[in-house]
Amino acid sequence: MATTTVTQEGDERLVEASLLKRLLSRPELGAAAGAILVWLIFAIVAPTGFLSLRGTASYLEVSAQLGILAVAVSLLMIAGEFDLSIGSLVGFAGATTAILASQYGVPLYLGAIVALVLSLAVGFLNGYMVIKTKLPSFIITLGSLFIIRGLTIGTTRLITGRTQIGGLDDYAGYDFMRVIFASDIPIAGVGFSISIFWWLLLGGIATWVLLRTQIGNWIFGSGGAPQAARQVGVPVDKVKTGLFMTTAFAAWLLATIQVITVKSADTLRGEQQEFFAIIAVVIGGTLLTGGYGSAIGAVLGALIFGMVKQGLVFAGVDADWFYVFMGAMLVIAVLVNNYIRRRAEAARK
Amino acid sequence: MSKNGNPIIEVRNITKYFGSVIALNGVSMAVRSGEVMCLLGDNGAGKSTLIKTLAGVHQQSEGEYFVEGQEVHFDSPRDALDHGIATVYQDLAMIPLMSISRNFFLGSEPTKGSGLFKRFDVKFADRVAKAEMAKMGIDIRDPSQPVGTLSGGERQSVAIARAVYFGAKVLILDEPTAALGVKQAGTVLRYIAQARARNLGVIFITHNPHHAYAVGDKFTILKRGRTFGTFTKDELSREEMVRMMSGADELDALSHELQEFEHADKLHGEGKMSEVDHALAASLEEGESLLNSKKEQ
Ligand SMILES: Nc1ncnc2c1ncn2[C@@H]1O[C@H](COP(=O)(O)OP(=O)(O)OP(=O)(O)O)[C@@H](O)[C@H]1O
Ligand SMILES: [Mg+2]
Secondary structure (H helix, E strand, O other): OOOOOOOHHHHHHHHHHHHHHHHHOOOOHHHHHHHHHHHHHHHHHOHHHHHOHHHHHHHHHHHHHHHHHHHHHHHHHHOOOOOOOHHHHHHHHHHHHHHHHHHHOOOHHHHHHHHHHHHHHHHHHHHHHHHHHOOOHHHHHHHHHHHHHHHHHHHHHHHHOOOEEOOHHHOOOHHHHHHHHOOEEEEOOEEEEHHHHHHHHHHHHHHHHHHHOHHHHHHHHHHHOHHHHHHOOOOHHHHHHHHHHHHHHHHHHHHHHHHHHHOOEEOOOOOOHHHHHHHHHHHOOOOOOOOOOOHHHHHHHHHHHHHHHHHHHHOOOOOOHHHHHHHHHHHHHHHHHHHHHHHHHHOOO | OOOOOOOOEEEEEEEEEEOOEEEEEEEEEEEOOOEEEEEEEOOOOOHHHHHHHHOOOOOOOEEEEEEOOEEOOOOOHHHHHHOOEEEEOOOOOOOOOOEHHHHHHOOOOOEEOOHHHOEEOHHHHHHHHHHHHHHOOOOOOOOOOEHHHOOHHHHHHHHHHHHHHOOOOEEEEEOOOOOOOHHHHHHHHHHHHHHHHOOOEEEEEOOOHHHHHHHOOEEEEEEOOEEEEEEEOOOOOHHHHHHHHOOHHHHHHHHHHHHHHHHHHHHHHOOOOOHHHHHHHHHHHHHHHHHHHHHHO
């Protein structure tokens, strides 16, 4: 046990050392390095497409679509839970909005609000079930993944006779919705999808909440040692339920962006996104066991995802290889994370 | 110091069932300011269950619970904390990967700003955590380092410092010295004495009779969910206490531990000895002679 008095000089040296160490012990360090590496690789092998503004806009849009989910998922995973139902929720929320508009003449923005309320209710139910049954959220939300997808396809087919609903731009409120969810923002003559700004906005808010608010501290505590957190008065159950609703919100946001952008809803939309979101979050340095991680990391993880996916296209590589790459990235990321965490724990003195 | 005043907390005939398990069966106990109450008893006697009830983690099945004379019903640990009852748990309530200062303030975060911009005051948290630990004689160089990097004794100190900082009137410690080396256990015992000097009521659970005798004013002995009664230091000799806590046969097992203590005593001898050290040393000598006399028999 150190009981020495610290001299002025000692203190100053400490400040320098700990700044560097703090940087090295940040969870998102690996993802930042990975993002730079991936960018450099594609900048070398496919410079014409990848480095162009248009190319940048295209991979950022792909990143944004996953990133919106990943940011919310990172908060939930730091709190120690999984949500596998978000992919199905994307299909559900989109179909709800489209059915309300096409079959019942509800303006799109009202339909979207109804879809939001229903999505939040599903998120709440996920959280409620996890807390009441004390079963792993992996199991509960795996159940909701299939239930929601099945309900969405079944109901949509029952009402419309099909599984896709198109021509949404003919319905009331489309133009207004387009401005918020599907417009392009021109930068140097190239349109950047507004989803990119949604993604960065969510990432910024999530980071601020995690690092600078009381709720952020509770999120870390709920995932790190729920019992211990409860004993010092953290409302762990409320925190977790709130975060299940946050992931549901993210699924709804992505669904709305997609539905308005492509002017149609497809009940199969969002498939596999739950896994890609987890991969992005893990690449971003969040531990699968909870209690440690970062929302910036999730933003970077999604950025890597988008760069690789579009980069392979620019490089003329067959898209099949994308899966191989993502799987490998996941495993490497977990190994790197474990290493960084050990460093963080050893960042003593 | 009002050792003879009214109890800060008191329980009467507390019973606690877990399904068909009777963990507590009619336990009564009281703690006053400036008093260290040792809760003694074998494994499974119900000590942790009793203090978890006091701390609002469990609700008693039957019986009454008074804080400063008022009957209370705690639904959550938060309620107990709000009444100034702070607990340091056996399974330490610390989150290893979170920083010292975040752990220190977990559940009671200092904030600045208001409304949407209300935020966790990180600088304040770091400063206070460092200062409070320094008051306990522990220099943490970097309050943002993970708690997982601290030693067992240092972690206990963070938990105790936290309780004292948040204005606890009663400090409940569940086996804080169990996992500690001799020197660190001594440090924790010193904090207990310090808390008593600040007029807190302390409930101290331990399996170590020497730790108990060194700082305890009163001793409540639990056995299979029942109390054997509460004794003051005058009423209960060390020998009796040891015999009540552990069968005489088990005394041999203490021998090794005692030798460790003697060694630590010599290490300590160089510095200035505090009251606790003296009590500790005296209790050790007594235990030693107790053992020797037993060996001779
Ligand atoms: N949540 C629970 N559910 C069921 N039984 C429990 C629960 N908590 C405690 N018990 C039982 O109650 C009894 C008392 O346990 P408790 O933890 O209070 O003992 P203890 O005196 O603290 O023991 P130790 O010295 O080993 O810490 C034990 O028989 C235990 O199995
Ligand atoms: Mg116990």
